[in-house]
Amino acid sequence: MQGPDKDKGQAIIAAAKRIFALHGYNQARVEDIAQAAGVGKGTVYEYFSSKQAVFEQVVDAGMSQYMKGLEDEIRRDASPATKLRQIAVLHMKFVTNHQNLANIIIADPAIMSPHRARLREICEQAQDMVAGVIEQGIRMELFKAVDTLLATQAFFGILSSVGVSHLVRQQSRNPEEVASLAVDLFLYGLVTA
Amino acid sequence: MQGPDKDKGQAIIAAAKRIFALHGYNQARVEDIAQAAGVGKGTVYEYFSSKQAVFEQVVDAGMSQYMKGLEDEIRRDASPATKLRQIAVLHMKFVTNHQNLANIIIADPAIMSPHRARLREICEQAQDMVAGVIEQGIRMELFKAVDTLLATQAFFGILSSVGVSHLVRQQSRNPEEVASLAVDLFLYGLVTA
Amino acid sequence: MQGPDKDKGQAIIAAAKRIFALHGYNQARVEDIAQAAGVGKGTVYEYFSSKQAVFEQVVDAGMSQYMKGLEDEIRRDASPATKLRQIAVLHMKFVTNHQNLANIIIADPAIMSPHRARLREICEQAQDMVAGVIEQGIRMELFKAVDTLLATQAFFGILSSVGVSHLVRQQSRNPEEVASLAVDLFLYGLVTA
Amino acid sequence: MQGPDKDKGQAIIAAAKRIFALHGYNQARVEDIAQAAGVGKGTVYEYFSSKQAVFEQVVDAGMSQYMKGLEDEIRRDASPATKLRQIAVLHMKFVTNHQNLANIIIADPAIMSPHRARLREICEQAQDMVAGVIEQGIRMELFKAVDTLLATQAFFGILSSVGVSHLVRQQSRNPEEVASLAVDLFLYGLVTA
DNA sequence: GATGAATGAGGGTTCATTCAT
DNA sequence: AATGAATGAACCCTCATTCAT
Numbered sequence: 001m002q003g004p005d006k007d008k009g010q011a012i013i014a015a016a017k018r019i020f021a022l023h024g025y026n027q028a029r030v031e032d033i034a035q036a037a038g039v040g041k042g043t044v045y046e047y048f049s050s051k052q053a054v055f056e057q058v059v060d061a062g063m064s065q066y067m068k069g070l071e072d073e074i075r076r077d078a079s080p081a082t083k084l085r086q087i088a089v090l091h092m093k094f095v096t097n098h099q100n101l102a103n104i105i106i107a108d109p110a111i112m113s114p115h116r117a118r119l120r121e122i123c124e125q126a127q128d129m130v131a132g133v134i135e136q137g138i139r140m141e142l143f144k145a146v147d148t149l150l151a152t153q154a155f156f157g158i159l160s161s162v163g164v165s166h167l168v169r170q171q172s173r174n175p176e177e178v179a180s181l182a183v184d185l186f187l188y189g190l191v192t193a
Numbered sequence: 194m195q196g197p198d199k200d201k202g203q204a205i206i207a208a209a210k211r212i213f214a215l216h217g218y219n220q221a222r223v224e225d226i227a228q229a230a231g232v233g234k235g236t237v238y239e240y241f242s243s244k245q246a247v248f249e250q251v252v253d254a255g256m257s258q259y260m261k262g263l264e265d266e267i268r269r270d271a272s273p274a275t276k277l278r279q280i281a282v283l284h285m286k287f288v289t290n291h292q293n294l295a296n297i298i299i300a301d302p303a304i305m306s307p308h309r310a311r312l313r314e315i316c317e318q319a320q321d322m323v324a325g326v327i328e329q330g331i332r333m334e335l336f337k338a339v340d341t342l343l344a345t346q347a348f349f350g351i352l353s354s355v356g357v358s359h360l361v362r363q364q365s366r367n368p369e370e371v372a373s374l375a376v377d378l379f380l381y382g383l384v385t386a
Numbered sequence: 387m388q389g390p391d392k393d394k395g396q397a398i399i400a401a402a403k404r405i406f407a408l409h410g411y412n413q414a415r416v417e418d419i420a421q422a423a424g425v426g427k428g429t430v431y432e433y434f435s436s437k438q439a440v441f442e443q444v445v446d447a448g449m450s451q452y453m454k455g456l457e458d459e460i461r462r463d464a465s466p467a468t469k470l471r472q473i474a475v476l477h478m479k480f481v482t483n484h485q486n487l488a489n490i491i492i493a494d495p496a497i498m499s500p501h502r503a504r505l506r507e508i509c510e511q512a513q514d515m516v517a518g519v520i521e522q523g524i525r526m527e528l529f530k531a532v533d534t535l536l537a538t539q540a541f542f543g544i545l546s547s548v549g550v551s552h553l554v555r556q557q558s559r560n561p562e563e564v565a566s567l568a569v570d571l572f573l574y575g576l577v578t579a
Numbered sequence: 580m581q582g583p584d585k586d587k588g589q590a591i592i593a594a595a596k597r598i599f600a601l602h603g604y605n606q607a608r609v610e611d612i613a614q615a616a617g618v619g620k621g622t623v624y625e626y627f628s629s630k631q632a633v634f635e636q637v638v639d640a641g642m643s644q645y646m647k648g649l650e651d652e653i654r655r656d657a658s659p660a661t662k663l664r665q666i667a668v669l670h671m672k673f674v675t676n677h678q679n680l681a682n683i684i685i686a687d688p689a690i691m692s693p694h695r696a697r698l699r700e701i702c703e704q705a706q707d708m709v710a711g712v713i714e715q716g717i718r719m720e721l722f723k724a725v726d727t728l729l730a731t732q733a734f735f736g737i738l739s740s741v742g743v744s745h746l747v748r749q750q751s752r753n754p755e756e757v758a759s760l761a762v763d764l765f766l767y768g769l770v771t772a
Numbered sequence: 773g774a775t776g777a778a779t780g781a782g783g784g785t786t787c788a789t790t791c792a793t
Numbered sequence: 794a795a796t797g798a799a800t801g802a803a804c805c806c807t808c809a810t811t812c813a814t
Contacts, residue, residue, distance in 0.1 A: 143384060
């Protein structure tokens with residue numbers, strides 16, 4: 001699968017990420033990716049077995065990077081609220097960086113269907129980590145005894161939605177600031193005290 | 194282009210909604226849609242000018258139905274919090290009903306690109322309506338003086354995320370209950386009082 | 387009795403002649419013909435078994451009309467040159483009236499292939515008639531002893547070419563005048579005496 | 580193994596010329612052309628943007644070859660009658676070689692409609708050249724003071740008609756001989772001196 | 773290894789024909 | 794008889810994939 005020249009493989013992944021995000025999976029032609037990577041069309045097949053495989057590598061690379069960052073934050077010694085704040089920044093950056101790859105995966109059920117189980121597993125791992133933080137907060141009586149799964153999904157939902165809207169569409173604020181405001185809302189709610 | 198038999202056109206729209214949601218735009222063959230609607234492949238073209246047009250009609254039908262419901266809720270005489278609660282139920286039902294059509298639109302930039310401007314306008318109308326409710330709450334000093342745009346996006350983000358996860362994947366709870374829990378979280382936050 | 391059926395069949399033939407001449411065989415849709423004839427699409431199939439059959443009827447109608455005129459001219463008591471002059475006017479009117487139907491037949495080998503033999507037979511009948519006139523002229527030592535087949539084809543070639551150019555494209559002169567000039571050229575040649 | 584690009588493009592043109600002449604434009608499937616050229620269906624689209632474009636290239640190739648020959652004859656130092664005789668041979672060969680491509684163009688108004696203006700221009704150039712020769716003959720008082728446009732059209736009409744009949748249908752004589760007989764008729768007419 | 777010319781399966785779309793009303 | 798909604802065979806074209814250089 002992996003050709004010997006790691007740099008070229010990475011260049012193709014990077015190019016593919018841009019092209020997929022820009023045009024969507026089906027509208028992205030292998031030739032476009034090759035051109036964006038500065039290689040010939042056939043070269044893509046030296047490094048990856050198929051267009052599908054390129055996409056999976058793009059997703060895998062993004063996810064593993066994300067998971068690595070997530071694990072680091074979780075392992076850190078901090079209060080649950082602080083951890084959520086840090087994870088929020090991480091997630092916001094991820095959303096900003098990977099634009100709509102996640103949507104491609106969701107929207108095109110045929111894509112990654114062989115790998116979908118593993119992808120879901122990874123997502124669930126991420127959710128479990130955050131759920132763990134929330135449970136910790138609940139045990140410490142800092143958080144209400146809500147349904148942790150629902151809260152976790154709400155957490156990601158807020159961040160993704162706000163992230164896409166604020167960062168992709170308007171680049172007026174930095175990710176940290178937006179993440180902070182979103183987490184405030186998540187932690188303290190909309191209603192006045 | 195529009196044949197006189199409204200029922201058949203509606204049947205095609207309904208079938209197309211299922212097929213698009215199931216397979217994604219590109220993997221959905223016109224023949225699949227025709228078969229699902231119980232008509233011949235050519236009949237689809239008696240009612241719609243193209244596959245693209247079918248998709249747009251599917252989206253339009255869903256959106257106009259949604260907007261109609263939203264306007265009804267907004268116009269109702271109720272407290273901002275109650276309005277948000279009602280809108281949440283509406284949105285949750287919409288997400289449940291339309292599954293990942295929204296994601297298809299987001300993920301495939303080429304789809305609906307001529308109509309994208311109008312679609313965005315509709316979405317912004319919906320956001321403006323909810324933003325109006327939140328502003329009203331802020332003026333009444335019921336809500337904190339947050340960035341209303343950010344809060345609105347967070348509101349939709351929570352509902353969409355929770356809706357997809359809870360309702361599409363696990364159908365253990367009814368939309369009303371899940372919407373209520375999500376809104377509680379949005380209004381009162383995670384942190385204990 | 388002149389039932390309404392006959393009228394409708396004739397109307398379809400007349401409409402088809404216009405549509406075929408205007409768009410060519412393949413670009414002429416059965417629906418176009420039906421519409422031009424002021425009837426429903428299905429009605430065409432009440433009178434003709436297929437699009438192909440409609441075209442054949444159009445051609446047959448034109449040819450039999452043409453042949454009838456030709457026979458009348460041949461039977462007339464006149465000098466060979468005068469006969470050719472009369473036939474030329476007839477042919478020029480035919481070309482004007484039927485525009486490019488002949489070209490459609492020639493250009494689309496699949497069209498009328500079952501009937502092509504008969505069509506060729508009719509054309510050859512027409513050629514034989516004119517060839518007979520030329521032979522008569524040769525026997526009377528009014529015409530040179532040329533290859534009658536070649537002369538006949540030249541006769542039709544001049545008339546068709548001049549007819550299409552002068553009458554279809556520029557309608558400045560009447561068929562009789564143009565036919566007369568063309569026949570002068572055919573009879574007396576270009577070179578000065 | 581495989582020759583350079585140009586050869587394959589030329590092979591496709593040559594194959595297309597045969598297939599179009601044999602079946603007509605619409606009945607000629609792209610796959611037929613590809614097969615006749617000994618290439619895959621997709622290869623046609625490596626060299627030409629569409630079926631339409633293939634046809635236009637076929638026509639262009641034929642026309643430019645024809646025009647080149649025509650110009651050479653015109654430029655030659657010879658009497659008008661001799662020039663016409665040479666042009667006649669050229670035209671007869673062209674008709675023989677290109678069979679009914681011209682008819683396809685005439686019969687199918689939709690074909691080449693974007694290029695029709697240019698095609699007509701080319702035809703008019705050819706007509707103008709021949710008209711020039713005839714005018715020269717008239718000025719030299721070798722030819723009668725006829726309408727040159729009409730004479731030119733008659734010239735082409737004789738040659739095309741005789742060419743198609745004699746050469747395509749019966750291949751008993753060579754083009755030069757037939758052309759010569761046709762020109763004799765055109766120059767000296769049918770009537771005895 | 774790197775390339776891109778060659779390939780053909782697949783699908784959107786048209787339209788001649790049918791048939792229930 | 795007359796209609797036009799319904800149908801599906803046919804065909805152009807795209808683009809992922811292969812392979813000879």
